[in-house]
Amino acid sequence: MKSKLPLVSLDIGSAKTTICIGNFDTAGRVEIYNAIMVKTRGMQRGIITNLSEVAEGIEEAVKKAEAKFQASERCRKIWGKRQFRINSAYVTISGEHILGINTKTKLSLSDRPVEITNQDSLRAIEMAKSLSASIDREILHADAQEFIIDGYKKIKEPLGIYGTKLGVTLHLISCGSSFINSLVKAVNQAGLDVDGVVYSGLATSQAILTEEEKEAGVILLEMGAGTTNIMFFVEGRLFYTSTIPMGGYDITLEIARQMKIDFYQAEQLKMQYKSICVYPDGQTEGCDDKIIIKKSSSQYESISRQELAGIIDAKVRELFSMLKKEIESSGIIPRVGYGVVICGGVSFMDGVIEKLERQLNLPIHLGITRGFVSSFSGLGNSFYATGIGLIMHALAEKGKKYKSRNLQRGVVAQLVSKVKNIYEEYF
Numbered sequence: 001m002k003s004k005l006p007l008v009s010l011d012i013g014s015a016k017t018t019i020c021i022g023n024f025d026t027a028g029r030v031e032i033y034n035a036i037m038v039k040t041r042g043m044q045r046g047i048i049t050n051l052s053e054v055a056e057g058i059e060e061a062v063k064k065a066e067a068k069f070q071a072s073e074r075c076r077k078i079w080g081k082r083q084f085r086i087n088s089a090y091v092t093i094s095g096e097h098i099l100g101i102n103t104k105t106k107l108s109l110s111d112r113p114v115e116i117t118n119q120d121s122l123r124a125i126e127m128a129k130s131l132s133a134s135i136d137r138e139i140l141h142a143d144a145q146e147f148i149i150d151g152y153k154k155i156k157e158p159l160g161i162y163g164t165k166l167g168v169t170l171h172l173i174s175c176g177s178s179f180i181n182s183l184v185k186a187v188n189q190a191g192l193d194v195d196g197v198v199y200s201g202l203a204t205s206q207a208i209l210t211e212e213e214k215e216a217g218v219i220l221l222e223m224g225a226g227t228t229n230i231m232f233f234v235e236g237r238l239f240y241t242s243t244i245p246m247g248g249y250d251i252t253l254e255i256a257r258q259m260k261i262d263f264y265q266a267e268q269l270k271m272q273y274k275s276i277c278v279y280p281d282g283q284t285e286g287c288d289d290k291i292i293i294k295k296s297s298s299q300y301e302s303i304s305r306q307e308l309a310g311i312i313d314a315k316v317r318e319l320f321s322m323l324k325k326e327i328e329s330s331g332i333i334p335r336v337g338y339g340v341v342i343c344g345g346v347s348f349m350d351g352v353i354e355k356l357e358r359q360l361n362l363p364i365h366l367g368i369t370r371g372f373v374s375s376f377s378g379l380g381n382s383f384y385a386t387g388i389g390l391i392m393h394a395l396a397e398k399g400k401k402y403k404s405r406n407l408q409r410g411v412v413a414q415l416v417s418k419v420k421n422i423y424e425e426y427f
C-alpha cells in the first residue's frame, strides 16, 4: 500500500532527539527522505523531568526537520513547491516502566470442529490482553508467539484450520499510563498530533535485526545514554523485553564524580579519549599521555590517559555485569542461536564487542541500520536506527490494518485513541 503523505517519526532519547521522514518509494521499498538530530532537553532515562523543555525541544526539532526537508531535492520531487509542514508524528517511549510479559489464554469455539476465522484469533488475543490489563498500565504491543488448536502447538496462522479450542501465547509490552500521558501531552504542546506510540526497542529492532537472526534466536542490546533496551527474538517471534535504567551517561557521571569535574567536561573527555578507553582488559598501550582538565577558571590539573581509561573500564565492567545478570535471569541464553546484536551510543566505544563477548560468552555483532533506501547520507550507522525503525514499524502496521481493515483496528490506533481520550479527560 502506498500513501502520499510522508510519515514522521519522533524519537526523544535521553541524549538526542531525532526526526525521520519517509514512506514507501514507487518500488514499494521503505525510503527515508530526511533525518535530523538535536540535543534532548527535559528527559532522563525515558522519563520526562521538565515537560515544557521537552515540548520546546520537539518544536525546535520539528522546525529543523521541516526546513531541512523543504530545502532538499527529494522534497521538491515529492512535494513540489508546497510548504512542507509536520502536523503529526509516530513517537517512541522507553524507560524502566516498560514491561514485557508472556501470557496465554484458551478459547472454546464449539463442541464440533469449526473453521477458525480471523475474528476467533482476534477474540483470543483480546482475551489474553484483557486478562493482563490494569488501570495504571497501557498495553503498547501484543505479539502472538504461537496459536494452539486442540492441543497442537506452534501454529503460526490459525485461519481456516478446523478446531474446537483455540489457544494463543502472546508477548505483551506495556508501559506506565502516566508516562505515556505525559509524553502525549508534551508532543501535543509542541503542536503535533500523535499518530502512534511505539516502544523504542521494538522500533530499533525493526531497522537492525534481520528475519533470519530473529528466526535463529537473537538478543538485541540497545545501549543508549540513559537506558538499555534488551529484547529477545526466536523462531521469528518476540519472547523477552526489558529496559534497564543504565547507559553511556553512567560512564560520564562516574568520570565527573571521580575527577570532580562537571558533566559536560566529563562527556567531552569520554568522547575524545574513548578510542583508548575501552581496550580489552590489561591493554593500556598508548595510555601514558597526560590529559589536562580544567577544575575552575584558574585551576588546571593533569591526569594520565591510563587513569581515565581505568575509570571508564571499571564502570563499563560494572554495567556489563548488570546486563549479564539481567540476561541470565531471563533464562533465554540456551535459545540464542545467532548471538547478540548491539547498537546505541555505547556500542560505538572501542573494545565494547570484545568486553561483552567475554562477559556474556556469546557472539557479539555490531548492529547496522538496514532494510531501507535513502539518498540522504549519514544513515549508515545505528544513530538513526530507532527513528528509521519507527517509520518501518508504522508502515508495516498500516499494511496490516489494510489487510484486515474490516476485522481489526491496529493496536497502535486503538492505543492512540485511548490515549487521546485519557488525555482529554485528565489534562
Ligand SMILES: Nc1ncnc2c1ncn2[C@@H]1O[C@H](COP(=O)(O)OP(=O)(O)OP(=O)(O)O)[C@@H](O)[C@H]1O
Pocket: 012, 013, 014, 015, 016, 017, 045, 046, 094, 223, 224, 225, 226, 227, 228, 247, 248, 249, 252, 267, 270, 271, 274, 344, 345, 346, 348, 349
Ligand atoms: N562515538 C561514540 N563513542 C562513545 N560513546 C558515544 C559515542 N556516541 C555516543 N556515545 C555515547 O552514547 C550515549 C548516547 O547514546 P544514544 O544516542 O543511543 O542515546 P539516546 O537514544 O539519546 O538515549 P536513550 O535511548 O538511552 O534514551 C551518550 O552517553 C554518549 O556519550
Ligand SMILES: [Mg+2]
Pocket: 013, 014, 200, 224, 225, 344, 386
Ligand atoms: Mg535511544
